[in-house]
Amino acid sequence: MDNLQIIAHMATPLVAYDDWSPSFDALIEYQLLDRLGLIEPNPTEASIVKNLPILFEQMPIARKMLNGQWYWAVSSPHYIENHQQTSKFRKRWDYQEHHLEWGKKRAKVNGSEGHFKAYDLPRYDREMQTIHWFCIGDADKISELILNVTNLGKKRSQGCGQVHKWEVLPFEHDWHLWRGDKLARPMPVGMIPQPQSINMMNWGWRPPTWLAANKSMCYMPTDNVWRE
Numbered sequence: 001m002d003n004l005q006i007i008a009h010m011a012t013p014l015v016a017y018d019d020w021s022p023s024f025d026a027l028i029e030y031q032l033l034d035r036l037g038l039i040e041p042n043p044t045e046a047s048i049v050k051n052l053p054i055l056f057e058q059m060p061i062a063r064k065m066l067n068g069q070w071y072w073a074v075s076s077p078h079y080i081e082n083h084q085q086t087s088k089f090r091k092r093w094d095y096q097e098h099h100l101e102w103g104k105k106r107a108k109v110n111g112s113e114g115h116f117k118a119y120d121l122p123r124y125d126r127e128m129q130t131i132h133w134f135c136i137g138d139a140d141k142i143s144e145l146i147l148n149v150t151n152l153g154k155k156r157s158q159g160c161g162q163v164h165k166w167e168v169l170p171f172e173h174d175w176h177l178w179r180g181d182k183l184a185r186p187m188p189v190g191m192i193p194q195p196q197s198i199n200m201m202n203w204g205w206r207p208p209t210w211l212a213a214n215k216s217m218c219y220m221p222t223d224n225v226w227r228e
Helices: 024-035 045-058 139-146
Strands: 002-010 063-066 069-072 079-081 083-091 119-127 130-137 163-170 200-204 215-219 225-227
Touching: 002 139, 024 045, 024 139, 079 130, 130 139, 139 163
Parallel strands: 079 225
Antiparallel strands: 002 130, 002 163, 063 069, 083 119, 200 215
């Protein structure tokens, strides 16, 4: 495997609620498991653990070890944010038809709270020309897996995060963990030397990031997003 730079050329703004998404290792894991027919809509911890040997064998990103812990050798996204705009989207009732089955209860709709309230939620649109990740991997296999990835980030169904073109390029440096003296990806406290710029957060540092076993108090990159 080689040092690589992954570039997504963006056609529409990315919707992201933090500076460390989208996660490229999570994207590649999903694409690989989908190709193998192993995607589940609501995976359990048991099914995630069951798929690990397959991922260890076929993942086109190098697996590294630090202090007895493994992780995929890929950085957080790096980009220059040209502009950020906060818009709103409306979240309506969940399972509306089920809440209309009153049974013997008195029919009552409270539009100010609970299931019947419609919420106007913020949507953070980030404009950038390109997003860069740095990894150690197999360029041909990565290119094949991302070929059909057309959108990144949140609210993809609304046309956000559209990718115009992907590039997978050889790169001179290994920047998956450190970019010079700058931290390039979240890493658990105690696994690496303390970075000069300190930002710590409880974070899912391995995919799937929602899994409690993959969360830890981490040092977070503070130099991966530049704002004009």
